[in-house]
Amino acid sequence: MFFGASNGVGILPTPNSGFRTFHPVVDQDACIHCNLCWIYCPEGCIEKETGKMVVDMDYCKGCGICANECPRKCISMVKDGEQDE
Numbered sequence: 001m002f003f004g005a006s007n008g009v010g011i012l013p014t015p016n017s018g019f020r021t022f023h024p025v026v027d028q029d030a031c032i033h034c035n036l037c038w039i040y041c042p043e044g045c046i047e048k049e050t051g052k053m054v055v056d057m058d059y060c061k062g063c064g065i066c067a068n069e070c071p072r073k074c075i076s077m078v079k080d081g082e083q084d085e
């Protein structure tokens with residue numbers, strides 16, 4: 001279960017809110033599941049699903065905090081439309 005706006009907890013009032021230009025892409029092979037991205041995401045839109053860190057792109061605002069905090073640097077911020085999640 002995501003704890004972000006899709007469940008009434010996050011900040012963004014509507015999906016995407018129209019201003020995101022970058023989105024996070026997780027290198028699942030390098031991820032050590034420390035959950036720091038989950039802890040720091042201000043939108044609560046990261047969740048661990050079947051052993052993978054998954055981002056709810058409807059509510060990710062592209063701030064890059066998750067990528068900045070990841071100790072393995074396995075989250076890349078990619079321009080929207082240039083790479084699938």
Ligand code: SF4
Binds near residue numbers: 023040041043045061
């Ligand atoms: S870019 Fe920001 S809003 Fe999106 S998943 Fe990372 S920390 Fe959360």
Ligand code: SF4
Binds near residue numbers: 070072
């Ligand atoms: S912060 Fe990085 S290593 Fe930790 S769970 Fe998130 S993606 Fe994986």
